[in-house]
Amino acid sequence: MKTSSRTAIIAGNWKMNYGPKEAASFAQEIVPELGKVVHHAHHVLCILCPPAISLAAVRDVLAAAAHPHIELGAQNMYFEEKGAFTGEISPGMVRELCNSVILGHSERRTYFGENDAMVNKKAHAALRHGLRPIVCIGENEHEHEAGQTKQIIHSQVRHSLANFTADQVNKVVIAYEPIWAIGTGNAATAEGAGKVIALIRQSYGEMYGPEAAQTLRILYGGSVTSSNIGEFLVHPDIDGALVGGASIKPDFVEIVRKTLATIGQ
Ligand code: PEP
Numbered sequence: 001m002k003t004s005s006r007t008a009i010i011a012g013n014w015k016m017n018y019g020p021k022e023a024a025s026f027a028q029e030i031v032p033e034l035g036k037v038v039h040h041a042h043h044v045l046c047i048l049c050p051p052a053i054s055l056a057a058v059r060d061v062l063a064a065a066a067h068p069h070i071e072l073g074a075q076n077m078y079f080e081e082k083g084a085f086t087g088e089i090s091p092g093m094v095r096e097l098c099n100s101v102i103l104g105h106s107e108r109r110t111y112f113g114e115n116d117a118m119v120n121k122k123a124h125a126a127l128r129h130g131l132r133p134i135v136c137i138g139e140n141e142h143e144h145e146a147g148q149t150k151q152i153i154h155s156q157v158r159h160s161l162a163n164f165t166a167d168q169v170n171k172v173v174i175a176y177e178p179i180w181a182i183g184t185g186n187a188a189t190a191e192g193a194g195k196v197i198a199l200i201r202q203s204y205g206e207m208y209g210p211e212a213a214q215t216l217r218i219l220y221g222g223s224v225t226s227s228n229i230g231e232f233l234v235h236p237d238i239d240g241a242l243v244g245g246a247s248i249k250p251d252f253v254e255i256v257r258k259t260l261a262t263i264g265q
Contacts, residue, residue: 012247181222
């Protein structure tokens with residue numbers, strides 16, 4: 001069991017799975033179960049992140065359940081307020097339905113050309129609109145094997161998370177997702193992830209001071225399941241998980257149950 005003043009976050013990134021009908025029916029399946037698990041828990045927050053087109057459908061299920069510890073998040077958004085940006089959704093639109101938004105996921109960076117400067121603009125836009133940005137960073141396999149993780153991570157923190165005001169620094173969540181661990185079944189070890197996460201905390205502290213570093217929530221992501229979540233959460237620097245594949249299965253409820261068992265709720 002671990003004790004931490006930082007509320008744990010378990011976020012589910014559904015990726016491009018479940019259109020409105022399927023999303024509503026999956027949400028109807030898991031939300032009541034999640035509700036039972038987190039009912040008396042004050043130190044955990046679950047965030048469901050369906051595709052943009054399914055946000056409203058899942059919002060309806062969550063509104064009916066009205067559970068304060070289960071929220072809705074988007075998987076991406078653009079940083080501009082409105083206008084001729086075909087196919088994009090704005091921070092204001094996301095804020096109508098969501099409390100959080102995942103930004104800079106490695107799939108966005110790899111397939112859609114997002115870089116740290118864009119992610120930083122998006123994080124600022126999210127904060128301006130009262131959204132909680134969950135900013136993803138992580139090294140790829142080549143960088144990992146070449147021993148470059150430390151430099152890559154340091155640079156991503158410096159650039160993706162630049163120029164926040166004192167008011168904003170505590171509202172940001174980081175997800176450390178080593179790219180080689182995403183969707184591979186080959187999760188990082190808790191010790192390995194914990195070491196990188198401690199470095200992230202240190203870099204954030206160099207930018208914004210020790211108190212901001214202490215308050216910052218940092219999640220691990222990469223092949224998390226109910227079988228390994230406990231190992232990650234016992235690490236003092238790991239504050240939760242960003243879950244991909246397992247978040248579109250009933251195992252997500254089990255992950256949250258194990259989280260509570262690990263943090264002692
Ligand atoms: C993710 O996409 O953020 C992720 C961590 O995926 P998975 O859990 O499937 O590795």
